[in-house]
Amino acid sequence: MAGARAYPWRGLVTAVATEPRTVRNRALGYLREGKVTVLRSATRESGRRPHAVQATVRGHRDTYWVELMPGQGWMSSCGCEGDCPHRAAVQLVTGHPSAAAKAGA
Ligand SMILES: [Zn+2]
Numbered sequence: 001m002a003g004a005r006a007y008p009w010r011g012l013v014t015a016v017a018t019e020p021r022t023v024r025n026r027a028l029g030y031l032r033e034g035k036v037t038v039l040r041s042a043t044r045e046s047g048r049r050p051h052a053v054q055a056t057v058r059g060h061r062d063t064y065w066v067e068l069m070p071g072q073g074w075m076s077s078c079g080c081e082g083d084c085p086h087r088a089a090v091q092l093v094t095g096h097p098s099a100a101a102k103a104g105a
Contacts, residue, residue, distance in 0.1 A: 026085035
């Protein structure tokens with residue numbers, strides 16, 4: 001990604017396809033377009049964010065199931081490898097750290 005740094009404007013175009021920023025952009029897009037539906041969430045009395053979440057995200061091809069299972073972490077039916085914009089969108093809306101969070105947040 002050295003090229004992206006040397007040529008910020010041109011680099012942006014190619015970087016968009018491969019950098020975490022894309023996950024953030026796509027996650028924010030899902031939220032903006034109202035494609036994220038949180039079906040159920042549960043928060044412990046002492047918790048600041050839900051420890052259990054069930055949600056759906058309407059993707060381009062299909063509607064995916066995203067779930068935070070207590071003690072097991074995040075699962076989703078989309079089959080994304082690595083950073084997943086579907087999980088990231090649900091993580092954003094439920095206040096969980098995600099690949100879509102701003103750097104340092
Ligand atoms: Zn996904």
